[in-house]
């Protein structure tokens with residue numbers, strides 16, 4: 001439903017978005033991940049037609065964003081960065097405005113407003129002026145505006161920015177639920193967000209796409225992915241190492257300490273070792289040698305490591 | 317087309333709701349009315365002149381508008397840019413000219429309302445004497461057109477910057493030029509020095525075209541002048557807004 005092709009945008013001599021292409025279909029939630037200044041907002045502004053691209057094209061549900069901007073925009077809802085609002089209006093007046101621009105009138109309009117008010121829990125502040133609202137309510141008001149016409153396509157720029165952990169969780173669950181029958185793109189620099197809500201992730205850095213895959217695939221790129229984490233209470237680390245290293249399937253052992261200062265062992269598998277094989281191998285050995293295992297699990301890999309590996313921080 | 321009109325109406329309505337939900341609108345109207353009364357009755361020596369006319373009122377109106385209309389125009393687009401709501405508005409399924417026109421019309425309507433609220437002056441002169449009411453009506457029409465012209469200039473300068481003060485100063489300067497180019501003392505001075513330039517310069521002036529209406533003559537050419545000024549300034553607003561996004 002969203003087809004982005006070779007999108008490029010420069011500000012002066014600075015290339016903010018460099019040849020970015022991707023597609024999002026119905027039922028997909030695409031997480032747009034990247035450090036600050038990577039070009040996430042600029043990409044979204046081109047997808048929503050706010051910025052015309054220097055090069056490349058955006059096609060929304062078959063409508064080109066340059067040639068058929070109005071048709072394309074009708075299909076989507078947009079939550080811009082920081083959730084801008086007309087501060088001197090009441091929540092109701094603001095939603096009424098959004099609904100009218102979306103083509104609703106009369107009873108249909110009242111129904112549409114009522115639906116998002118319920119969905120975003122805005123009942124209690126409906127007739128309050130927006131500038132008196134807390135950050136959480138303001139954010140939800142802007143979110144309500146984005147979904148007032150129940151769009152097939154939803155674009156959100158850092159939808160959980162500035163919310164408290166409970167509100168963040170709520171929004172993630174909402175995104176995930178809506179993603180079942182919509183095409184959604186949202187940007188974030190919070191890694192857990194991606195794991196919690198996305199079916200696919202694009203990592204963008206300095207305007208370029210540096211990774212594109214499911215959260216699990218990306219985590220699999222982490223160097224510790226597939227390794228087994230082991231803590232044994234009854235025996236010395238050296239002894240365990242000696243016993244494990246000759247085993248087939250074990251490539252390398254590494255001792256380290258966790259946050260609590262306890263000594264652990266990380267066992268890296270050979271390339272051809274299947275999923276879970278190494279863990280069962282270790283547990284068999286443990287049984288034979290009578291170790292008391294306190295912790296044993298296969299690492300999935302960590303997104304933050306992958307992220308750090310492939311992106312370069314703005315501060316460098 | 318139908319949809320365009322609906323969108324323009326919705327955007328105008330929103331703008332007016334914003335005006336009247338803050339005290340700014342009321343403060344503006346009160347200040348405007350006080351100044352109108354002051355210039356007409358006091359500076360215009362209304363009671364001493366022994367004539368039942370609003371000539372003084374219409375004479376000072378352009379100078380009042382020189383400062384008060386930019387004060388309304390300065391927030392039109394600067395505010396939208398500063399608050400980020402411009403991104404919200406222009407990613408809705410509306411074209412930018414609908415948004416520009418909708419916002420402009422709302423402010424123009426507001427200014428017209430403020431002008432209409434000076435009607436006690438009309439009642440007063442009618443009570444005191446026997447004024448030429450046709451002239452008064454044409455003066456009001458001129459005033460409304462004049463405020464529209466200045467407001468469109470304000471729309472343009474407010475699109476240029478997110479700083480309202482800068483927008484205000486720029487638009488006062490441009491409006492001042494539009495007045496002075498046809499203001500009698502200035503044109504007389506020009507007449508001595510560069511007589512060949514005078515027609516050209518004064519044809520750009522709002523005063524040249526406001527003058528007739530002040531005297532009770534609504535000339536189609538003058539109306540077209542004001543409408544062209546509005547269309548031109550709003551077109552520039554559109555170009556400026558587009559260039560920010562490019």
Ligand SMILES: Nc1ncnc2c1ncn2[C@@H]1O[C@H](COP(=O)(O)OP(=O)(O)O)[C@@H](O)[C@H]1O
Nearest residue numbers: 011015016034035036037038039040041042043
């Ligand atoms: N309107 C603009 N004018 C000039 N430079 C801009 C503009 N918008 C963004 N940039 C630059 O483009 C780069 C990408 O910005 P942005 O898309 O906002 O990043 P992100 O949303 O990923 O933090 C940044 O270096 C930023 O300074």
Ligand SMILES: [Mg+2]
Nearest residue numbers: 040041042081
């Ligand atoms: Mg951003």
